[in-house]
Amino acid sequence: MIKKLAIVGGTHGNEFTGIYLLKKWQATPELIERSSFSAETLFANPAAYQQNKRYVDNDLNRRFHRDELENPSLTSVEELLARQINHQLGPKGDARIDFIIDMHTTTSNMGPTLLLTAQGKFYNQLAAFVQMYMPEVVISCDEDHKTNDQQHFLSSIAAKSVMIEVGPVPQSVLRHDVFEQTERMASLILDFIELDNTDQLPELPQTIDAFRYIECISLPLDSEGQRTAMIHRDIQDQDFVAIEPGQPIFVTFAGEEICYQGASTVYGSFINEAAYYDNNIAMSLLEKVTLDCY
């Protein structure tokens, strides 16, 4: 039973959609109210937003590993902020908040994506429910083999959580369509929890299709760590589309193609995501999976 829920936006300061949705809901809180639980909002990183950056010192959404939260010698802006948020919504492991929805956007062409960070029928039913009303939603299972303690996402403070990830939208841009997709997904998640809390869930499909994270791959670099290639046009914007062994995935600045070396079909996500340039990540690779709802 979920009694207390938090909707978080602005975990990354230049992902405007969640920040403006929070403003809307603060003005009209009835939109996120349901009978069986309380919902509160949190603007996670206003300092980064003020600077129009993803983060001030380091990525807030990688700061919630239990060990980091319990290490007071870590004092970057985001490390301090993580501890404050953990105090506010948590503490992780025994959290005041039962469920967190963390709203993100991506520059990649991922459409509206629901990121599940844990396994189990509750999550699979939640995903099936959202997809029933928004068939365009993609379900992606990210680090769902880890326990909450092992995860470093903000949402891992609560025992249960999901992340909303919608794109493509450039950093620091608010798009009408992305705003509405995010709002609709959040609203459906709230509806699901209300129906689940009150034992009123409709009949759901037996199974749904989803993607599960395997690994991320890096851009080709030279010996000085400089990028020597970019994402090939054939896979640019092709998130969740099959990548076959031998298919070009990069192209050097001189025009030479570099092909995928894996042995089996995979699927990309976060392809050419702006925020992953810091560490030269080109994309995530995923496999197709089926999730059982019953």
Add this chain to the structure above:
Amino acid sequence: MIKKLAIVGGTHGNEFTGIYLLKKWQATPELIERSSFSAETLFANPAAYQQNKRYVDNDLNRRFHRDELENPSLTSVEELLARQINHQLGPKGDARIDFIIDMHTTTSNMGPTLLLTAQGKFYNQLAAFVQMYMPEVVISCDEDHKTNDQQHFLSSIAAKSVMIEVGPVPQSVLRHDVFEQTERMASLILDFIELDNTDQLPELPQTIDAFRYIECISLPLDSEGQRTAMIHRDIQDQDFVAIEPGQPIFVTFAGEEICYQGASTVYGSFINEAAYYDNNIAMSLLEKVTLDCY
């Protein structure tokens, strides 16, 4: 006769395309060499690139007004940088460099756009030539009624110049298609100058269609300066498409449409450009014009 030319990239630190093209041309300078002029490259704002930002203190591409260049009390990073670049390529009014190509990208759906910042047959023929080989190129006349002295663009250092503007691409992202479009446009501009220098221009169309900047319009704000609306989905991505009087152009967060109040048909550009959020600019409005090539 153009004897010395400079190709500039990274005037905005998070517009990666030009920066990587410069790297490519530094490795293979023959790509920008032509017989009748010399070509050099300039990475304009490496400090902003290091910080993965458009600029450090303020927009470098607004710092080249003659008065500002001659005012030594202005000492922001970009004001100092502008003076250094003016020394390197200029000085404005009597510049060592005859022609500047400044390469930019936009988060708006402008496709490959050639920005002309001055009037005259030379520019119209240049635009016609580029469009002859790349029909998808849009010609936009920006502040072309001002003299160089009055203009604040980096490119205004030289007596003649153009800006390349390609989108959509998020800030801090390199796209294969945008990279190739920018490279092709730059190469065609070099070809045109070579042919013009050597009196070998092919026959060009008598006239070409273009757009001319009228004004920019702002996002709706409340009394505290907070945005109350976003770009309406009907005009998002519709750069260079007609906007009619009475057509919805904004939508409030509560869902109310705000319509265009002008009296005649206009065309938008830089619609929802991320970089213009600092000053709440929603888009530029343009009129359709015809340019004479002879």
